[in-house]
Amino acid sequence: MQPAPSVSSPSSTEQTARAGESRAGVARAIVRALLVAWAAAVFARYWLGYLGWR
Amino acid sequence: MVDLLVLVLVLAASAAAGLVCLGLLDAEPGEEGAGLLAGTAVGLGLAAVAGLALAATGTLRPEPLAAFGAGALVLGGRRLGRAVAAVDFRRCLRSWPVLGVCAIVLVSEIVPMLAPPVGGDQTKYHLVYPRLYAQHGGLVATPWSFWGQMQFLPNFLFAVGFALRGDVLARFLNATTGVLGAVALADLVRRHLARRAGAIAGALFFTLPLTWSLMIRAGSDLAVVLYAALAAGAILDWQASRTGADLRRAALMAGLAGASKTMGLLVPALVGLAVLVTLLQRAATTRRLAAAAFTFGIVALLAASPYYVRNAVETGNPIYPFGYRLFGGRHWSAAASDYLADYYLQYQTEYASRRDGSPYAGLSVVLFPWDLTMHPESFENAARQAMDIGPFALAFAPALLLVRRRRPAILLTAALGLAYAGVIAGAAWAHPRYVVPGIALLVVATVPAARQLLGRRLFLAVIAVTFAGHLLLTTRLLQPLWADQGRVVLGRLSPDDFLRRYSPRFAFWERANASVPGDGKVLVLEKIPHPYYITRPFVLGSYLEQGLIDYRSVSTADGLAATARDLGVTHVAVDLDGLEVGGDPYEAAVGRLWRAFLAEYCEPVLHEGSYGLYVLREPTAYAALGEPVRG
DSSP: OOOOOOOOOOOHHHHHHHHHHHHHHHHHHHHHHHHHHHHHHHHHHHHHHHTTOO | OHHHHHHHHHHHHHHHHHHHHHHHTTOOOSSGGGHHHHHHHHHHHHHHHHHHHHHHTTOOSHHHHHHHHHHHHHHHHHHHHHHHHHSOHHHHHHTHHHHHHHHHHHHHHHHHHHSOOOSSGGGTTTTHHHHHHHHHTSOOOOTTOGGGGOOOHHHHHHHHHHHHTOHHHHHHHHHHHHHHHHHHHHHHIIIIIOTTOHHHHHHHHHTOHHHHHHHHSOOSHHHHHHHHHHHHHHHHHHHHHOOHHHHHHHHHHHHHHHHHOGGGGHHHHHHHHHHHHHHHHTTOOHHHHHHHHHHHHHHHHHHHTHHHHHHHHHHSOTTTTSSHHHHOOTTOOHHHHHHHHHHHHHHHHHHHGGGTOOOOOGGGGGGHHHHHHHOGGGSSSSOGGGGOOOSHHHHHGGGGGGOOTTHHHHHHHHHHHHHHHHHIIIIIOOOHHHHHHHHHHHHHHHHHHHHHHHOHHHHHHHHHHHHHHHHHHHHHHTTTTHHHHHHHHHTSSOHHHHHHHHOHHHHHHHHHHHHSOTTOOEEEEOSSOOGGGOOSOEEEOOSSSOOSSOTTTOOSHHHHHHHHHHTTOOEEEEEGGGGTOOSSHHHHHHHHHHHHHHHHHEEEEEEETTEEEEEEOOHHHHHHHHHHHHO
């Protein structure tokens, strides 16, 4: 009978690193969303200008 | 059709000469396929220098130009053949949807080029003086307008066009710089910023409504775009290869940008700065730094200098009439400089009111990118679309901060574009046409940024929407001239009928030219004359754009009549509306002077629209008339 593979629990350093990566990922996603929103707003404002909005 | 054939011959000879020049300088691009573009661009610069040299020696005629062309083809024919063979045309064809869009735009632009020129600065100076030089086979002294010294690389290309054929070839050459500029931007992106997005980037610039305006009217801005893009590409080549060849090519292209207009001198300054910063980052030795700076400076200076040397020789000021307090200059003064600056400020103030704003001062220039995108109509008397740079650059410029792949090259391209536009807007004039070389670099730098931000599918969708928007706005620019320009091209409307319909100046000058004898000379009294349609010898008497007749010292009707006689004037043409304006005390005083001069010394000949033609009375006649008045 094979012994069950041992699953070592992540060290606190690894946990901290993963949490940091996760936070960085969230931050990147927020920045990307903001940049996309800015681009969309610029396009919208630009075309509204041609429709007479000052 | 003949113009197109001559254009091909001019381009072939130019490319051959340019490739020889690049070979002699040991400055050829490392990638063989890029040689044709670089060689053609350098060759157009050489053609302009040939035009200036022939004009300066009084031999600006088709025969010497043909001899130059034949010599170039003999010397560089083989290099040209190899350069053409090295171009990967199949790769170009893979971008057929984008090329198709550009082809549609180009066809729409060719129609106005085939009809007579109307409107814009081309009838004020870009075509006027080149045609004058071609007609006389040499440089013509025009001390009565500073625009005669605003003749740079593109203008002497136009002079070559006029000497060989006429205004159509001249405007084809202007459009050639635009097409090559778009190709140079595409090449820059493909090789350094985003391998698969080159064609898209070039087309984004080429389809801009502002580019359409610049393509159909002869000017110098597209040449600066071309050489700035090639200089940026060469400096990125140099950063990767570290070879002297790429550095010398960057200097040559940057110098040619400086040769294209005074503002273009910013290109060698910025590219030279990029060279120094790169070398400092690499901790280069002082000796290496000095050698690179010396090489760059000498090559750029030689490439830029011919037109400034001409101005220095003729006026004492290389950038005449600007920088008067530093360089001085004949037939100009500090008071004239100040008045010109005041006029430019009035002009900016008038159009800034269209955005409920005022001319930029200090930090308010940070609003320029927004106004440029959202209120392009607020910079000059033109349709909104004519100055429109589209929303792409402003929308995706912030995304530059997130780019990862090819980050240094993308950021350097964007920095060059931003710095160019920023310095021109802050220190010279925040105007769409003046910043277009910077905008072009910024637009193409934002392409990979947008691609990385949006992902492939959304990016392509945004590109498609952007192209559609550019085309839609361009269709608005076709009104009101394009249909009649097409009729001229098809032979269903005569060029003169077309001009009568759309140019009040032509309608007047057509009659005025017929009323002035061939040995006569016309003094034009108008604030901002557009003398393109004058076919008789003329002198411009603007109180804004010349200082030969300085109304600060010539302030009486007698004095003006004597000055006119000294200049050999027989007739006087007047903008009658201009007689009544008095926007400032000086303008009002000149208006009074002109009215008195007309009343005392001129006999009316004809009146057309808001213009009048008068004959200057014989000296004996007005001397006799003057006696009783003086008592």
